[in-house]
Amino acid sequence: MELDVLIVGAGLAGGSLACALAGSPLRIGMLEARPPRRAEGWDARVYAVSPANVDFLTRIRAWPHLDASRTNRVEAMQVFGDRGGKVEFSAYDAGLDALAWILEASPLAVELWETLRRQPNLTLLCPARPSALDVDADADAATVTLDDGRRIRARLVVAADGADSWVRAAAALPVRTTPYGELGVVANFRCEAPHHDSAFQWFRDDGILAWLPLPENRMSMVWSTPEAHAQELLSLAPEAFCEKVAAAGDNRLGKLELLTPPAGFPLRLMQVPQVVAPRVALIGDAAHAIHPLSGHGINLGFQDARVLADLLNGLPAHRDCGELSTLRRYARARNEEVRLMQGVTHALNRLFRPRNPLLAALRNRGMQLTNQLPVVRSALVRYAAGLI
Ligand SMILES: Cc1cc2nc3c(=O)[nH]c(=O)nc-3n(C[C@H](O)[C@H](O)[C@H](O)COP(=O)(O)OP(=O)(O)OC[C@H]3O[C@@H](n4cnc5c(N)ncnc54)[C@H](O)[C@@H]3O)c2cc1C
Incomplete structure (x- = not known):
């Protein structure tokens, strides 16, 4: 089979690229x-987008099809040292509609999947796995062999x-991994008190706790915490787990009731110095993994997809879409x-x-100072929102 672009992986990054x-x-x-x-x-996988x-998801027509009763805007966020x-x-202070939108990962992944399945220019290969990647000697295409023996030639493999x-391993692109020795413990709750569309984050001695607002007094938690403590949390009975989480968040949302069983994900920093190679480009978590404290993992992945799609969509008809010069433009655009x-x-x-008490005093003083400088706070919000 001959293709221009073969995307491996229909997660949120690959799915959004295909739709774009x-x-x-x-x-x-x-x-x-x-x-x-x-x-x-x-x-259990809930993201702040x-x-x-x-805007990107609206442009590729995925956002308007999501069930609005299951997404929640974040109007304010309080961060505690x-x-x-x-x-x-505050979104209002920064002149925005929302700081972010909270949504479940799987309905969005399904929506992207249903959209890309109907695309006339797309061939679906599923279920399938690659077993070999060869970049031709003259490098005008890469050949991917599937585990069922089929062979696909593509000018670009994403x-x-x-x-x-x-794909990253097959293309021999090196990766530096730094494990944090922590798990991200995630769970959803029904709350006794309203969250008023606020998100909360606590930098605690035992890790970083985040509460994200979900519709109708529900909230989603990510507690990034050392492995031993995470295992302790995961072994608690539901009621004790709820009490522990409520207390860790100063009982801000009253009593909590568990909606999904808690799950733990190992956290790591993953840096990939080169995200392109001849005929190959990496996007999403294949290109980078970060600590979830900023809630930015998939946001970086969506921007990878947007930038690569804009470059490919803008190429003149005669231009080879897998040329290394085009891929380098993508890599440069995403690097910073x-x-x-x-x-x-x-x-x-x-x-x-x-x-260290001195460092603790300094970092908390830094937070107070930031709080007293509305211009700095507004700039931080607009940067996190992807607007500067
Ligand atoms: C605890 C935790 C909380 C997080 N919270 C947030 C948050 O609030 N906001 C945020 O932006 N991000 C968050 N993230 C990060 C986010 O989960 C990831 O950035 C995101 O899922 C990456 O999407 P992706 O499409 O790149 O990869 P994936 O979601 O891993 O998708 C990869 C796809 O490729 C397919 N695949 C894999 N290997 C093969 C193969 N060999 N052959 C065929 N198909 C294959 C898989 O089936 C899958 O469909 C969080 C992460 C963790 C661990």
């Missing part, structure tokens, strides 16, 4: 091991196959934001770890 290439004359292939499924009840990415520091962010990317976000989240995680 819908109107293009390029022949696209989507290779996926298993189709996405909608989680039963409330999905930035306004810039809501471990020694009295506090910073408050790795959207997640943090343990098969990815490095900055990785650097900032890594530094914040390190800054709040040590128990």
Whole structure:
């Protein structure tokens, strides 16, 4: 089979890239091991999506089809330090509709899947897995052999196959992984008190706790905490777990009732110095993984997809879409934001770890200062929203 672009992986990054290439004359292939499924009840994977990415998802016609009764805008966010520091962010003060939108991962993945399945320029290869990647000697195409023996020649292979990317390994692109020694413990709750569309985050001695608002007094939690403590939390009976989470968040939303069983995900920083190689480009978690404290993982992935799609859609008809010069333009365009976000989240995680009282006083004083400077707060919000 001959294609222009073969995307490996129909997660949120790969799915959004395929949809963003819908109107293009390029022949696209989507290779996926298993189709996405909608989680039963409330999905444990809940993401904060930035306004810039809501615009992107609207442009590719996915956002308007999501069930609005299951998304929640974030109008304000309160961040607490471990020694009295506090910073408050408000969408209103920053001149925005929302700081972010909270949504479940699986309905969006299914929506993207249903959209890309109907694209006339797309061939679906699912269920399927790649077993070999060869870049031709004259490098005018890459050949991907599937585990059932089929062979696909594509001018460009896009790795959207997640943090343990098969394509990245097959293309011999090196990766630096720094485990945090922490798990992200996630769970959804029904709350006794209303959240008023506010998100909360606490930098605590035992990790970083985030509460994200979900519709009708529900909320989603991510508690990034050292492995031993995470295992302790995961082994608690539901009632004791709810009490522990409520107390860790100063009982701000009253009593909590568990909606989804808690789950733990190992956290790591993953840096990929080169995200392109001849005939290969990496997007999403295949290209970078960051600590979830800023809620930016998939936001970076959506921007990878947007930038790569804009470049491919803008190429003249005669131009080879897998040319290394085009791929390098993509890599350059993404380099700064990815490095900055990785650097900032890594530094914040390190800054709040040590128990040293002097450092604790300094970092909490820094938060108070930030809170007293509306211009700085507004700039931070607009940057996080993807607007500057
Ligand atoms: C605890 C936690 C909380 C998080 N919270 C947030 C948040 O609030 N906001 C946010 O933006 N991000 C968050 N993230 C990060 C987010 O989960 C990831 O950035 C996102 O899922 C990556 O999407 P992706 O499409 O790149 O990869 P994936 O979601 O991993 O998708 C990869 C796809 O490729 C397919 N695939 C893999 N290998 C193969 C193969 N060999 N052959 C065929 N198909 C294959 C898989 O089936 C899958 O469909 C969080 C992460 C964690 C761990």
